Amino acid sequence: MDKQQTHTLWQIVKYYFNVMPDKEDESLTVSQINSGISFHGANLWVLIFAIFIASLGLNVNSTAVIIGAMLISPLMGPIIGMGLAVGISDLELLKRSAKNYLVATGISVLTATIYFLLTPLNEAQSELLARTSPTLYDVLIALCGGAAGILAISTKGKGNVIPGVAIATALMPPLCTAGYGLAMGKAQFFFGAFYLFFINTVFISLSTFLGVRMMHFHRKQIVNASRVKVVNRYILAVVVLTMLPASYMTMKIIGKSVADNNVRKFVKKECTFPGTQVVSQSTDDKTLNLVLVGKTISNNQIDHMRSMMGEYQLGGYRLNIIQGSQSDSVLIAQTLNSANSNTEASKQKIMEQSARIQALETRLEGYERYTLMSAEIGKEASTVWPDVMGISLTRASEWKNDSTRTSQYVLAVVGCKRTLGANERARMQSWLKERTHADSVRLVVTR
Template sequence: MATLRRYFNAMPDKEDEAETVRAISAGVSFRGATLWVLVFAIFIASLGLNVNSTAVIIGAMLISPLMGPIIGMGLAVGINDFELLKRSVKNYIVATVISVITAMVYFLLTPLDEAQSELLARTAPTLYDVLIALFGGAAGIVALATKGKGNVLPGVAIATALMPPLCTAGFGLATGNVLYFLGAFYLFFINTVFIALATYVGVRMLRFGQRPSDGGRRQSELRRYMAMIVVVTMIPAAIMTYDIVRDTVLKANARRFVSEQLDNAGTRIVSYDVDDDSLALRVVAVGRELTDSAIAAAGRRLGDYKMGKYALRVIQGTESDSVMMLNDRLTTMRTTSENYSAMLREEAAKVADLQDRLNAYVRYDAVAPEVAREMGQLFPAVGAVSLSLSSQAAVDTAAVRRLPVAVVELKGRATLSPQERSRMGGWLKARIGVDTLLLVTTSGGR
């Protein structure tokens, strides 16, 4: 035991206590540059969740200063510094509100509103997240309070992942998904509580000096409240963990039962699933049919696989053929539907292209009367105007382009000077809204 104590004794590596308290207290406040860094980190984390990029999310967690007030709360309780506790709680609330609002604003503006896997991973916390936060917080306070910090703090920031849950909560608010918001905010609260708890325990184990208090009454009340918060925080996570573990064990038992009891030579198990509503294990088998006695004997052995309350339901023969035919039919319908959708998209693109071409030709019919009336006022020599869209083909390359053509018929023997013709061409291009125009003038007798 003496040898173990020598190896695990962290007191010789303890940093100057006053310096540690000063450094943690300085990291509590969120003002000026620190607040801007927090906002930028939230935007980076939101982008990472939006595009499902793990590297971007990790970068945001390294930048985020959110750990400061959480460690400050644990330190304050550990050394009875109630002023530091008030500052830490206040700045924690400010940072949390600003973070959620920033993330919500981003997700309201972004065109990508689909929940990716990185985002969904922050909506269902379990007891394992409690342990991650607890051990991460313990590593963090040990690193802060001792001389050999190394790369511990960046690792703690990544492991505890304070930033992504807040961004996910903002996503839940932006999309109106209350479950996403509650699940993500609960994960963030778990991290907060257990990082602060680990900090408190670490401070006491490292024998930090305590500030004088009023007879220890406030300290005992604070510890009682902390214990209540820890217990209440753990209850939902424990329930979720129990459900996940139970489902995992149940699926493993079902897989083992099917493999050992039903998957015989000549009989192949296509699929199986556990239905909790009807308390039945449904198995679809093909090939050689299982006899009723074999099915009954296998059903009696369900208790050996901790599935005694479930009834065995084997679908085989014509039933399994019907199930497989239904699956094939659904697959065929899905494929056909996708093919029809692709055909409809292709036809819609063709119709849109034809409509654009038609609009290009018809628009000149609509504007020709107005153009003729305006030209009669601007150019008295003009008797009539014809507007159309022609196809021009190059002789050497055979390239075809559509070219607007304006045929202007002059009155009687009227003529246009080069300056008037140039002015007319410029006015027509501006009036019709084109860059190039072929202007043709004819006399009234032709």
């Protein structure tokens, strides 16, 4: 590609991506941002009501209500103001933006704290819990949201970008969650949510600063190169320090996701046996717990499963198999913990269902016991009675018209080459009764 073609390609790219022709008058942009910085009068009341709405949404776990609160929140103003102030070297604007930012933050947390102290609903819902563990993805969201925001404010075709930025960056819910942490005395909730809010603040301001410089906003006053370098160093230091904890949390989340994916693959491919089902899987302190129901798997199969864990990058994990009667207890505990069973009636229902399942399993085991015993007893019987060809054992019940209850016994069907005499039949019936440990045995001999 020659120099002329390269120049033509650059002109095409510049035509599509250059925002300077759409740039609004700088004075109008600065004036618009200035008007949204201060919090007093109606603007302050709108902030308080938005906090109440967001707190209600978090309390009842309503995403629609939370989005509505983010749309009416004026919190974005001082954050963009700080980025603009650094970008145009306006110290007075920076001071005023920072002051209003601190006032708005304090009032927001105080309002949310008062709400959660008064509300009778104290349980942390999923929407609230989602704001307690910020990651590097929140940094990227804040960066992209702030970039879209400053572009929308600084250009003529603003469209409906600002409401979308307010929803994407989600400034209100973290402050409400911080208020919940204070009200409930949960430091982890407070610091996790406030850190998420601080991430949004820093990187929305950073995007605003970068956008202002890329669009060549004029600095308010001439500053020397050394002063600019000092400011840039401070900005870089704040950005790096803010990103470090989020990066650590992100690496932990990614590591956990990879491990969970490996566990799913391992369970799907190595823990599938006929008549056995994995009903629960969990990892706890490098231990993989599997709860199995159905046919009990052998120790050899368990050893094989353990030997295959290294193939799925699970070599550092210990495999714990829970099956048989032990799995019933674990399933009951999991059901009680996961189900919404706060009332005694619902807990009692779960316990009754569990007792019924155990009773049915006991009955089923009684029927299967004689079926599995047939092969073993058949070999012994053919040694004592060489003419015996096969034995079938089963549990049977009988009801008589003159009785109020049914009687149970073991029915033994014996295939024989010849007809057995009365003494042989009696001796075989007695032997089967002893061998099966049954109260009553009925013998049927077929040829």
